[in-house]
Amino acid sequence: MDIPSIKNEDQYEALREKGYSKQKAARIANTPDAGKKGGKAKPYEKWTKTALYKQAKNVGIKGRSRMDKSELIYSLRNN
Structure with a gap:
C-alpha cells in the first residue's frame, strides 16, 4: 500500500x-x-450512519459502502 x-x-x-x-x-x-x-465531539454511537460514512471516507476505509453503522464504528476505531 x-x-x-x-x-x-x-x-x-x-x-x-x-x-x-x-x-x-x-x-x-x-x-x-x-x-x-x-x-x-459526540461518541460515534450518537453519529448518524451518513456522518460515519463520510468520516470513513475521509480516513480511507475501504468497503465502507457495504458496512452497517456498527461496522463503520468498529472500522473507524480500529483502522
Whole structure:
C-alpha cells in the first residue's frame, strides 16, 4: 500500500513514535481537523450512519459502502 503525501508531518511523526503503522498514521494525519483538540465531539454511537460514512471516507476505509453503522464504528476505531 502506498503512503499518501502527509498533510500534518508533526502529527504523523508523533503517531509513528507511538507505534502506529505508516498507513494508519498517514490516514489520521491527513484527516481534516484531526489534530484539533477540544473533546467536544459526540461518541460515534450518537453519529448518524451518513456522518460515519463520510468520516470513513475521509480516513480511507475501504468497503465502507457495504458496512452497517456498527461496522463503520468498529472500522473507524480500529483502522
